[in-house]
Each structure stands twice: as C-alpha cells, then as structure tokens.
Amino acid sequence: MKKKSVSESAFFSPRFLVGFILCLVGTVLALFGFGLFPGASASAQGPNQNQGSSGVEVGASYHNDVSPPMRDIPGWPAAGLKPQHEANENPKVPYRHKDSADPVIQKTSVSIRNMVAPNVPSPILNFDGIPFPGVACNCAPPDPNGAAGKTQFVQIVNEGYQVFDKATGNSVLGPNSIASVWTGFGGVCETSGSGDPVMLYDHLADRWIISQFAGTSGGPITDECVAVSTTADATGTYNRYGFHLGSNFFDYPKLSVWPDAYYMSMNVFSATGSSYLGPQAFAFDRTKMLAGLPATFISPTGPLGSSIDPFLPADLDGPTLPPSGAPETFVGFPGQASNPNYTTYHFHVDFATPANSTFTTFASPPAAGFTALCPTTRACVPQAGVSSRNNLDGIGDRLMFRAAYRNFGAYESVVSNYSVSAGGVAGARWFELRNVTAGPVTVYQESTYQPDTTWRWMGSAAMDGQGNMAIGFSASSSTINPQVRYAARLATDPLNTLGQGEAHLFDGTGSQSGTGNRWGDYSSMSIDPVDDTTFWYTNEYYSSTSTFNWRTRIASFKLASAAPTPTPTPTPVPTPTPTPTPAPTPTPTPTPTPAPDFSLSVTPSSVTVPRGGGTASYTVTITPTGGFNSPVTLSVSGLPAGATGSFSPNPATGSSALTITVSSSTARGTYPFTVTGTGGSPPLTRTTTATLIKAARK
Secondary structure, three states, X not given: XXXXXXXXXXXXXXXXXXXXXXXXXXXXXXHHHOOOOHHHOOOOOOOOOOOOHHHEEEEEOOEEEEOOOHHHOOOOOXXXXXOOEXXXXXXXXXXXXXXXXXXXXXXXXXXXXXXXXXOOOOOOEEEEOOOOOOOOOOEEOOOOEEEEOOOEEEEEEOOEEEEEEOOOXXXXXXXXXXXXXXXOOOHHHHHOEOOOOEEEEEOOOOEEXXXXXXXXXXXXXXXXXXXEXXXXXXXXXXXXXXXXXXXXXXXXXXXXXEOOEEEEEEEEXXXXXXOEEEEEEEEEOHHHHHHOOOOEEEEEOOOOXXXXXOEEEEEEOOOOOOOOOOOEEEEEOOOOOOOOEOOEEEEEOOOOOHHHOEEEEEEOOEOOOOEEOOOOOOEEEOOOOOOHHHOEEOOOOOOEEEEEEEEOOOOXXXXXXXXXXXXXXXXXXXXXXXXXXXXXXXEEEEEEEOOOOOEEEEEEEEEOOOOOEEEEEEEEEOOEEEEEEEEEEOOOOOOOOOOOEEEEEEEOOOOEOOHHHOOOOOOEEEEXXXXXXXEEEEEEEEOOOEOOOEEEEEEEEEOOOOXXXXXXXXXXOOOOOOOOOOOOOOOOOOOOOOOOEEEEEEEOOEEEEOOOOEEXXXXXXXXXXXXXXXXXXXXXXXXXXXXXXXXXXXXXXXEEEEEEEEOOOOOOEEEEEEEEEEEOOOOEEEEEEEEEEEOOOO
8 A cells, every 4th residue: 555645844843733632632532531541450462341332333234135156157358357466565563562471382392392393283185275366357366265065165365265075175166256247236346355364164054155355447446246045055156245334444354154144344545545543343144145135234433542552353263153142352462562461352243232232341361472573574484595685475464354252061272373483483363262251261271383484374273172272384495496385283292282283285396486575464273063073275386486476285183083963053044935845755865875985004103314315215004995996196295404305116106105315515403395186087185294303323
C-alpha cells in the first residue's frame, strides 16, 4: 500500500492545530470508553468487563443468492486475469513487545534424542496441491489453507481453490478461481476478489465455507465475501453472501466455526493502509446462512484501538460442542510491552436482539518471555542459493491460523502458535490454553520448538480427539531450500515437549528469489471430521530457484493408535418438507477393494559416520498393499553439503540399498533426510525419513 505524504507546513496551520487537539481529545475519551486506554489496566488488552451493547454495530448482507453448481462453472485460465504481482501486503502492526529471555525453549536433550530417532509417523497421503500461476491471480504468496470433509479435501490459495478425493489425493474439481464461486453474483465479490482466502468445513452441518475479501479497484479492502455450501459436496451449489464491513482497510480475515455463528477476526487499518486501528471481531448469522436466508453480522463498533494486538477466533474441532450458551473465545497475540499475555475475549452474540450482544475481556493468562522475530525488517528468514535480499517474511507479529478449540468434557483446550526468535533462528512457539469459556483460563503448556540451527516458522497447530497435537511449519536456512515439515506430541508425552520429534513432509528443491520476500502468509493444520484422528496439513515450497513459481503440498498423517472418536451428528438445517415417496429396497453395499498402494521404511533409523567422512549404509524397504506390483523410483533429499546418496537397485520392487557418501568437508551435526518413492499408474508418491550423523570426533 502506498502511503500518502503530508506537508510539514500543515503542522503550523492554526486550523489544523485546533482540529488536531479536538481529535486528540475525542480519541482519549473513546479509549477510556472502550477500556483501551493504557492506564486503565496493566494486563487486560481490550474492552473492559462492563462494556455492553453501546459498542455493538449490526450490518446486513447487501446481496445473497444460491450459486450454480461449481462442477458446472467453466474453468478459468491458469494464466489468470491479473498481471504478476505480490498479493495485497499485510500492513505492519505496531510492535511494542520488549524482548526477554525465553524460559520455555524445549530441552536440548529431548530435541537431540527426537532428531536422532523420531517417532512421528510418515504421511499417509502426500501430494501436490495448486501450483503457481494459480487461477485468476499471478501473485505471491499463495496463502495456502484447506480442510477435510467426509470424502473430500478442499485447498484454497490466492485466488483459486481445488477439490480432491480424500482417499486418493486425485483432483475432483479445479483448480478454479475463487471469483468463479461468485459467477453472476455481481459487485466486488464477482469482479474484485482480492485473496486472503479461508476454507473451512463446518462438520456440525456437513457444509463448506469459502471466503475471501474484496474492494473496489484502487480502493481499500472493505468487503468480505462468504459462501456456504448447500450440501456436503464441495462441487455443488453455495449460499452466497456479500458483506460491506465499512470504509477502513480490513486485512487478514480469519474465520472460524462455532455453534451459534461463523466468527471472524480482522486487522483494521486506515483506508490508505498507513495507520493500524486495531483488531475487530465479527459474528455472521450461521443459522440464516445455512438456510440461504438474508443474514446479518454483529461486531463491536469499530476496531479496538492501535494499542491492541491482533487476535484469532477459536475454531471448533471434534464432536463435543462447547458448554451450552458458551461465548465464542478470541485469543490475542502476546505483544504487550509489559506483562505479555494471551488476552482472552468473550463474544456473546444475540442475533434476535443485537443490543444484548457483548464483547468483553475475560482473562489475561501470562505468556512466557520471548524475542521477536525480525520486528524491524520483517523479512529475515534465509534460504540456500540466494542472497539475503531475498530473505523470507517471518510474520512474527500475530498468532498463526488456526486457534483450534476442542471440548474434552472434563476440560476445554485451545491450541495455537506464533513465530519467535530463539538461538539466532526462527522457532515455533506453541501453547495450549485450558477452560477458555468458563474459566479460570490457564496456560496449561507452552514451549518454543527450536531443536537446531534451521529456521522454523509459518506454523499451524491442531489437536486430535485423543489430545495428541501436531504442528506443521516451513523450515529453511542458508544451507537448505525451504521445506515443509511437521512435529508432534502424544497426550502422554511430558508437558511442554513435542516428544515425537519431526518429519519431513516435503523438501523443496528451489528457493524463492524476488517476489517481495513474501511467504505464507499462513498455512493450515486441520483434523479429519470422520475419524477425528487424521491430521491434514498444507503449505508452500519451491521446486526450482525462481520468482513467482511457488508450489503447494498437501499431506495427511495420524498420531492416534486407538479407536477413532464417533462422527458428530450434523446440525439440522431448515429445508422444505418433501412429498413422501415409497422407500426403495435397500441395496447391499459392496465391500470396497483396497486400491493398490505401497509404503516405505528405512533401516536403521540413524547411522553415524566419523569426522573424516565415509559411507553410511541403509536399507529401503518397499511394502506393497492392494496388489501393488510396480517398480518404485527412489530419491533422497535433505542431505548436507558434501554428502551424496545412491540406490541399488533403482527402480526397485522389494528393497534397495541406500549408500550415503560423506566427505570430510561436511560439517559435523545431525541431519534428518527424506527418501521419496514414486511408482504405479497413476503415479503414487510416498516418503519416509531417517537420520545421518557426522561425528564430532574421529
């Protein structure tokens, strides 16, 4: 966003001086009224406990209708309709945090043990998502995220979406433009969609939610376009809505599912993008949107103020609903200059009587100290093969999507993460809050994951129905191209540790040059609603060092070992009463034949070579299932400089000997690497990981 300059002489105009004083007085009074003035509270960040309906505004959808089936919409050209450019940049949020020692960095002994012998499982499915140039927008970054439904996984990026078969990873629809969802809708949703997309699956109603923001050409982003599917099929029809939020610039929308509404957080700036005005919360009438009826939104009047850090709404996972009547919870980034905390807000919404709605600060559980990640340059993450001017965006000034909520009955849990600086590199700070709706809100656990000299950032966290947790993230350094990885913990692991170690989901083979240093701006870890145990993660990478040539990856994996949690009963949706018809004779459901597939494993899991170099020998085993009998082509990635790997035989059908030759020049250290196998028709790709250790002594 370009910033308008103001002549210095204006400050000496009497008229300007009087106006400035009046505005200042009004601002101070407003801050006191909303409980935002710094002197009002040493710890709370946001509305005071007594704020009521006087701070509520109501807006209505200016248009709503039902779309044609997405499967009938013609595909948009892959080259897109817009010139190559960076996506709308996130204006900077003022950074007030004061750096301090990080007391919760995961213990080195735990990290080393897990790096040498990780227990985290390999992916079940691992396949490419939407690639650049995307659809309709030749832009970067891709903002990849997605969700799993009963039979489909839907990925969304700037500014396209694609539907995949959840069982095979094969494409069912697309990629197509997000704007195509609004074909025939009219207005800015159809003509001026600008990205920052979010894809969610409302597992309570078996519906999909697609959203992106929009604004008039050359103007600020002022609208949010939300579509809710009419069935569980993401390729079908959608109830479409356009909401005008105001005249400010509404940035970085993050949506969530809650029983009484679809909630959204926004970082709000002045129309020119030059001034941060604070975060703002919104609640959309979920019941009306599921039924395709005109819908309203309710919000605290205006953004909360420039001294308030961004927040995220809690997004419901699992079949157990929040306690009856529980408010939606928003969790704030701990960016305070003193007494940093995870400010916890409660949004009670009442669509029948909007004046009864309230948005209040409920709790301020303290956050452990940390050092900010690139607070001044913002782009500080290095990559192999490119200069420092191509460092990647760390986005260390906000929580990363999602704030995943789950009700375990005996307690409630919200998990999320953000990026910090630890040990001279980026680390993933993750945390779990307990009892966020009823209180007392506590930080049950939090830790910074920084096991070595690799930079880890752009994370996303989620928890399965057994309380196991996984965090996906980007990983990069001056010696490796950006990679997609994930780390995990079991519910039985010691608190504050990712006790299962780390796996390589996919190792990029190129770095990003140019493209305005943009990366992310977010990724997505979500939970399969059918078994409540399968994790789905999507993020970006580069296949070759280039500009505007990103790729995305999608993978699934499990941590749970016991029976899955039952699928929730969908929320009833108002529908016309059908004319009774005779019941058909039930047809027996045939037992499906397992599709041909294979898995990879490597033994031993770790080999150490002496300081002077040498060879490390491993055996890669290919285990076929479902009648798979094709040769598998093997490759290895993630090896350190000076190390090379070869397979014999390659391709292979049963097993292959992997020999890694390590030169004396290879730096000593611990190096996880990934073995990738591709075979079959259509081609299947599977991966597994092992570790190479270069000893410190001969």
